[in-house]
Amino acid sequence: MRLDDDLRRRLSLARDLLEREHADTSLGQVARQAGVSPHHFIRLFEAAFGATPHRYRTGVRLARARRLLARGAPVTEVCLELGFSSLGSFSALFSRYVGEPPSRYQRRIRASVQVPADLARHFFPGCLSLLGALPRGAFRNFQEA
């Protein structure tokens, strides 16, 4: 199969549309907005990006879920943030794609690597900035600091 410049740009646009957060537009609408024939859209998209549009969109949503979970966000919050209607459907979908439920994924990832929720944006001179950025209990007593 050949993918000419014009079709490649249209499919790129469709991919951008699918990546938008909280996208609830139908795949037919995405295809029309990108100027790709809805009839061939699924086949062309899969050939170019290795996943059907539906699967690609789900993958993008779940990648975001994984990122939020790795940063320590509670499962319920992630579920709501991504616009899932119920915790059950979110957990089931997550398990199917990732291979384990969100809570277990979070425990496993958090045990192996710490992803800061937000880096400290305040700047204090020297010693104070260290105290501000280090976690509580980093020093056993004040003298060590």
Added chain:
Amino acid sequence: MKIKLTSILVDDQDKALRFYTEVLGFETKHDIPMGEFRWITVISPEGRDDLELALEPNANPAAKAFQKAMFEQGIPVASFESSDLRAEADRLQRAGVVFTKPPTQAGPVLIAVFVDTCGNLLQLHQQT
């Protein structure tokens, strides 16, 4: 100093490992879990086994922007050498790979460009 490793940004490491091994025919050298992601490198059975290609996640928004721009502009992110490009391109096409440029003579080299399904265009070249 030596050139030992280079990398390609991919939108999904599982999908990438499948494509680069099962479709392109490279072999997995390393596949090590690294928190949310994995350290994956592949080597070519036709080339040196100590020259590795890392399949790197495009999780950084800057990486994603770069990858998308290159794809939209039609620019390949890497070029692999083939000793029989036309046969290689035929084999890939039969495996369902999508080409943006069929085998084409470009001065002293024969080139072809195809989609890696992970957000990139790749080039094949052969000295003629």
